Amino acid sequence: MTDARTAPHLDAVLAFVDRERAxxxxxxxxxxxVPSISSSPAHVGxxxxxxxxxxxxxxxxxxxxxxxxxxxxxxxAFGEWRVDPALPTVLVYGHHxxxxxxxxxxxxxxxxxxxxxxxxxxxxxxxxDKGQVYIHAKAIEAFVKAGGGKPPVNLKLIVExxxxxxxEHLDGILREHEERLRADYVVVSDTxxxxxxxxxxxxxxxxxxxxxxxxxxxxxxxxxxxxxxGVPNPATALAEIIAKLHDERGHVTIPGFxxxxxxxxxxxxxxxxxxxxxxKEFLASTGARAAVGEQGFTTLERLWTRPTLEVxxxxxxxxxxxxxxxxxxxxxxKLSSRLVPDQDPEEISRLVETHLKRLxxxxxxxxxxxxxxxxxxxxxxxxxxxxxxxxxFSRAFGRxxxxxxxxxxxxxxxxxxxxxxKPCLLMGFGQPDENAHAPNEWLDLENFHLGIKxxxxxxxxxxxxxxx
Ligand code: BES
Ligand code: ZN
Numbered sequence: 001m002t003d004a005r006t007a008p009h010l011d012a013v014l015a016f017v018d019r020e021r022a023x024x025x026x027x028x029x030x031x032x033x034v035p036s037i038s039s040s041p042a043h044v045g046x047x048x049x050x051x052x053x054x055x056x057x058x059x060x061x062x063x064x065x066x067x068x069x070x071x072x073x074x075x076x077a078f079g080e081w082r083v084d085p086a087l088p089t090v091l092v093y094g095h096h097x098x099x100x101x102x103x104x105x106x107x108x109x110x111x112x113x114x115x116x117x118x119x120x121x122x123x124x125x126x127x128x129d130k131g132q133v134y135i136h137a138k139a140i141e142a143f144v145k146a147g148g149g150k151p152p153v154n155l156k157l158i159v160e161x162x163x164x165x166x167x168e169h170l171d172g173i174l175r176e177h178e179e180r181l182r183a184d185y186v187v188v189s190d191t192x193x194x195x196x197x198x199x200x201x202x203x204x205x206x207x208x209x210x211x212x213x214x215x216x217x218x219x220x221x222x223x224x225x226x227x228x229x230g231v232p233n234p235a236t237a238l239a240e241i242i243a244k245l246h247d248e249r250g251h252v253t254i255p256g257f258x259x260x261x262x263x264x265x266x267x268x269x270x271x272x273x274x275x276x277x278x279x280k281e282f283l284a285s286t287g288a289r290a291a292v293g294e295q296g297f298t299t300l301e302r303l304w305t306r307p308t309l310e311v312x313x314x315x316x317x318x319x320x321x322x323x324x325x326x327x328x329x330x331x332x333x334k335l336s337s338r339l340v341p342d343q344d345p346e347e348i349s350r351l352v353e354t355h356l357k358r359l360x361x362x363x364x365x366x367x368x369x370x371x372x373x374x375x376x377x378x379x380x381x382x383x384x385x386x387x388x389x390x391x392x393f394s395r396a397f398g399r400x401x402x403x404x405x406x407x408x409x410x411x412x413x414x415x416x417x418x419x420x421x422k423p424c425l426l427m428g429f430g431q432p433d434e435n436a437h438a439p440n441e442w443l444d445l446e447n448f449h450l451g452i453k454x455x456x457x458x459x460x461x462x463x464x465x466x467x468x
Contacts, residue, residue, distance in 0.1 A: 009147065010460060016146035017138070017452050024452070025121060025445060028134045029114040031057075032123045038074055038097030038165045047074040047161050050096045054159055055079065057137055062144050069177065071169035074161030078180070081140065081155040088467045089154035090459065091183035093412050094133035094190055095163030098125035099437045106439035119445050126443040128436040132189035132429055133159055135448060139455040152463040156183060160412065163190075166210065166372025167411040174419060184468040185385055186416055187458070191428030192436075193447070194275060194404050199393035199454070201386065202426035204304060204405030205413055207339035207376035209348050210312075212369040213238075213356060218329040221317075227327050232363040234331040235316035241359045241366075242333065245309055249295040252309045254355045260342040264305050272300050275402060285433040304405035308338045309352075338407060345373025374411030383423040388465050392457035393427060396450045422468060427454065 017024075036050035037043040051068050058066035058079030065080040074097060101111040101124050109115040114123030121131070136157060143151040158181060162168055174181065194200040215234040222231070247253050277300055279291060293302040316331030318324035337348055353368040360366040379386070381403065390401040406426075417424045429451035435441045 010456065013142045013147040013456055014453060016142045017449065017456070020138075020142075021449055024134070024138050025116065025448070027057075027138075028126070028131055028443075028448070029121070029123075031134065032114045032121075032125050032130050033112055035112045036097050036125065036161070037100050038162050039100060044074070047097065051075040051077045051159075051161055054096060054133070054137075058157065061137065061141050062149070069158075069173060071162070071173060073169045076161050076173060077157070077159040078177075079155075079157045080180075081151050083150045083152070083154050085154075086467075087153050088184040088462050088465065089156065089182070090462060091181055091186045091416075092136045092155065092157045093160070093186065093188045093416070094136070094157070095129045095160045096125075096133065097161045097164050098128070098130070099164050101439070103439060108440055111439075111441075116445070120442040121445055121448070122440055122442045124441055126441055127430045127434050128441065129163070129190045131443040131448055132451070133157075135189055135429060135451040136187075136455055138452045139459065142452065142456060143459070152460050155459070156181060163410065163412070166208075167374065167415075168372060170412055170415060174415060178419075181416075183420070183422060185462060186413075186420070186422055186424040187455075188410060188413055188424060188426050189428055189451070189455075190410055191406050191408070191426050192430035192432050192434060193428065194402055194432070196431065196444075197397060197399060198276075199390075199397040199399060199401040200404045200428070201379075201389055201393065201401055202406050202428055203379040203381050203386075203403045205377045205426070206304070206307070206407050206409055207343065207345060207374050207414065208336060208409040208411075209339060209345035209352070209373040210334070210336040210371040211349070211352065212332065212371055213335055214330060214332045214367045214369075215241075215360070216330050216365045216367070217363060218327070221326040221329045224325040224327050231327060232361060233327050234364055235328050237361050237364045238314070238316065238331040238333055240361065241356060242311060242314075244359055250293050251295075252307070254309070254351050256351045257307070257309075257348065260344070260347075261307060262341050264301065268305075269301070271403065272304065272405075273298070275300065275404065282432070303407040305340055307340050307343055310336055310338075312336055338409065339376050341376050341378050343376065345375060346370075349373065372411075374409050375414040376409075377414040377417060377424070379426070380423050383468075385423050385425060385462065385465060385468070388461045389425050389427060389458060392461050393454050395457045396454035425458075427458065429454075 034050040054077040063079040064082045069076040111124035191202040217232040217234040313334035317328035349370045393401045429447045
């Protein structure tokens with residue numbers, strides 16, 4: 001779809017996107033066949049294959065540089081198109097690693113054999129985040145093949161391999177490749193739109209801190225007849241501790257937890273209130289029967305502007321078929337917090353560890369291991385590039401663009417914003433019910449198509465905006 005404001009030179013580029021629409025989906029499918037599960041030691045080779053696959057695509061699209069960036073963990077992919085030093089440089093970030101597929105029996109088609117049904121592509125990583133990375137790659141392809149051989153701005157694509165497991169080696173990449181990654185603007189496509197057909201710029205992300213908690217009471221599991229009632233039970237202790245982490249109003253009880261939480265300005269509260277949020281639909285997307293959380297806040301406020309402390313996993317004692325009469329030796333939990341400005345993962349981690357240890361009952365030892373953290377982000381929306389992005393997004397989708405926040409985390413965003421001082425645009429093309437991290441993840445193929453056009457408009461308009 002073009003309109004009166006479209007510069008004539010873009011017509012051929014946009015027409016190419018229309019013409020190649022189906023083939024672009026085939027190309028994405030080929031990449032999504034690579035099972036790049038970063039958390040799985042068995043998939044180390046696939047992580048490399050995925051990075052190399054992408055680098056080969058960059059090369060085929062005439063990148064001036066296309067290379068695998070090594071880390072002590074999984075490799076990242078990097079591609080650069082140098083057009084003219086006088087033009088702005090845009091750094092695009094995404095990730096090529098994906099989440100595990102279990103419970104696999106709940107998939108309607110195999111996760112690594114992407115399948116089109118009803119205008120959607122189903123498969124692991126199709127929207128989080130390979131499809132969104134390909135939106136940029138295909139926009140570049142359209143400029144290269146139908147727009148005079150070069151994109152309209154200098155472009156750098158950095159596609160990480162450890163986003164889904166906490167971006168452990170990201171700081172190292174940013175430090176080692178500071179010069180190579182220097183840019184005027186940063187664009188990340190790894191978020192969802194507010195609803196069907198609603199172009200949405202994400203202007204806030206929550207941060208995260210993640211812990212492994214282990215309770216130990218005995219050397220070995222022991223007979224629950226001979227010992228039960230006379231010795232501590234770590235599973236019971238863990239349940240008691242967890243039950244004390246929230247009060248009856250849904251607040252986290254850890255002392256100091258809220259000390260740095262910024263109050264939500266009234267203007268933003270009203271802005272959130274004005275979004276067409278359908279709570280019933282939100283609940284239906286998970287099958288939940290009720291909305292719960294901190295008292296005094298609406299659901300969107302809770303998800304976007306308030307911190308949490310969640311149990312992500314619990315285990316202790318006999319989990320096999322039938323019964324086994326033991327007092328377990330240990331119990332463990334995976335806990336994590338979503339963090340909001342100005343909470344800091346390390347500081348929160350100290351508070352959590354101290355509190356959990358204080359709650360340990362007699363005879364039970366509590367060990368807390370910090371697994372990873374990432375800080376929250378709030379975008380500088382007064383920067384002119386946000387107006388440019390709104391316009392580009394709306395031109396492609398034919399609707400006004402809204403500002404939203406997300407409850408999820410992308411550690412790169414705050415890290416790059418702090419290191420460079422450059423504005424970071426979160427232009428995402430997912431859908432809220434896309435089943436990210438769950439069985440039957442899907443990509444809306446209309447969003448994929450219009451996403452490519454949005455990015456074409458965005459690059460073109462950033463060229464006109466100039467360097468930052
Ligand atoms: N694409 C998501 C981030 C996201 C989540 C955006 C929800 C919008 C809504 C990203 O790939 C992700 O899942 N990140 C992890 C980061 C964590 C492991 C550090 C997350 O949020 O759990
Ligand atoms: Zn993602």
